[in-house]
Amino acid sequence: MIACYYALGGINYKNGVITTCPRQSDQLVFARQTIIPSEIYNHENFTNLRKKLYNDQWPTGCSTCQEMEKYNLKSMRHDYFLDKNNVFNKNDGDLFTEPTDYKLMDCYDPSTHKVAKEGLRHLEFRFSTACNFACLHCSEVYSSGWKKKLNNFTVDAEVKAYNLRQLLGTEHRHGPNDKEEMRLTTEQALKICEDLNENFPYLQYIDFAGGELLYQKQFFPTLRKLAEHPNAKNMLISFHSNFNADFDISELTSLLKPFKESCIIISVDAGKNIYPYFRHGGKWEKLKSNIEEFKKINDFTWIDTSITTSVYQILDIYDVFESILSLNCNLDASLVQTPQYINPSILKYDFKDDVLKDFNKTEEMLNKSKSKVIEGTRGARYWLKYIFDYIDNTKLDYSHYNRFLVYRKKSDQIWNQNFNDYFVNYQIDDNELVRVN
Numbered sequence: 001m002i003a004c005y006y007a008l009g010g011i012n013y014k015n016g017v018i019t020t021c022p023r024q025s026d027q028l029v030f031a032r033q034t035i036i037p038s039e040i041y042n043h044e045n046f047t048n049l050r051k052k053l054y055n056d057q058w059p060t061g062c063s064t065c066q067e068m069e070k071y072n073l074k075s076m077r078h079d080y081f082l083d084k085n086n087v088f089n090k091n092d093g094d095l096f097t098e099p100t101d102y103k104l105m106d107c108y109d110p111s112t113h114k115v116a117k118e119g120l121r122h123l124e125f126r127f128s129t130a131c132n133f134a135c136l137h138c139s140e141v142y143s144s145g146w147k148k149k150l151n152n153f154t155v156d157a158e159v160k161a162y163n164l165r166q167l168l169g170t171e172h173r174h175g176p177n178d179k180e181e182m183r184l185t186t187e188q189a190l191k192i193c194e195d196l197n198e199n200f201p202y203l204q205y206i207d208f209a210g211g212e213l214l215y216q217k218q219f220f221p222t223l224r225k226l227a228e229h230p231n232a233k234n235m236l237i238s239f240h241s242n243f244n245a246d247f248d249i250s251e252l253t254s255l256l257k258p259f260k261e262s263c264i265i266i267s268v269d270a271g272k273n274i275y276p277y278f279r280h281g282g283k284w285e286k287l288k289s290n291i292e293e294f295k296k297i298n299d300f301t302w303i304d305t306s307i308t309t310s311v312y313q314i315l316d317i318y319d320v321f322e323s324i325l326s327l328n329c330n331l332d333a334s335l336v337q338t339p340q341y342i343n344p345s346i347l348k349y350d351f352k353d354d355v356l357k358d359f360n361k362t363e364e365m366l367n368k369s370k371s372k373v374i375e376g377t378r379g380a381r382y383w384l385k386y387i388f389d390y391i392d393n394t395k396l397d398y399s400h401y402n403r404f405l406v407y408r409k410k411s412d413q414i415w416n417q418n419f420n421d422y423f424v425n426y427q428i429d430d431n432e433l434v435r436v437n
Helices: 004-007 044-054 062-069 146-153 157-161 186-197 219-226 247-255 284-297 318-325 344-368 380-395 399-417
Strands: 010-013 017-019 080-082 086-090 122-126 203-211 237-239 261-267 302-309 330-335 426-429 430-436
Touching: 004 010, 004 044, 004 122, 004 399, 017 219, 044 380, 122 186, 157 399, 186 219, 219 237, 219 247, 247 284, 261 284, 261 426, 284 302, 302 318, 318 344, 330 380, 344 380, 344 399, 344 430, 399 430
Parallel strands: 010 122, 122 203, 203 237, 237 261, 261 302, 302 330
Antiparallel strands: 010 017, 080 086, 426 430
């Protein structure tokens, strides 16, 4: 059995579809069919996915975890491990323990692959694409900022020839007829919460993603309704944010108090050098100010700073880590595996020695740093190694590097910005990437 906490205990709302986790890419249930958790949790497509995993078969939509594990790297499935007592434990600490009366595996029926309602542990909301950013690793499926950029862009032959999926509008899509949208109204979100409150008593972890939550009107009413859940006092509320929007810090703090734990994963994704370039629409000083003001009022919510790692981060890896350390928050990292033309591994063909030099320099900086967030599974050293190991072990076709060069050129034109104004160690010369420092 390929044991997966999310496949057994998770529901994930995406762009018009519902799956088990952020990484699962199959369209298991369409929102136009139902958005109600009690109608989704044991839908036949959910049970079929569990059946495959039970029989040691990887479902097609689990390919990103399968790829990571192929290279002996930690996948999202490894967030939780199943111990000898059939209890799922979180790998990065003991924040959440299984209820002794309803362990997740006890709720699972391997003959039908259904899970009792007491088994639902994790749910992730996405309300809409509304976002104040247009980040270079994103797409119009998850960002209204991206959609606005593409409204004034005409696809040309070069974009088609290099299959630049983000610019074609096909990234995160399942084909030319896939027009599903991430669109949950406040009324719909509250109906989902009512069903959760009534039917899923052991729900432990609610995660919110975007778009940008602090830019969306559905977020605060949803938190108020979830505070009525019978297990709220044992629940973690977590949400992803660029933390670069205007919002009421006092109100957010008040809404997070009813829950056992709360955590904000701030998608920083860049250092001071490239932040306004990669996270178009954002300002580093506003990010820093919002974090400082939030900490003054709220002393109980965890803040994690996240590095979503594409080729752009590798081009400035030292400043990325140095800048994020200056924010004095825990760290997290993830990898941009698709589209492959911005995968962090594409640099190792032409710049393998330079990449190694930059990682070694960054590691030396971490060794000398007095920051409190260097060690541990939420520390900088762990995540730097995690990123390097992925690059070192991943094998991609060289053609993806050439696709990146074209994507850089086209995105600079659309975003009306210049790569050379932001990057210190690399520059573009006659549409070629060259090392200059």
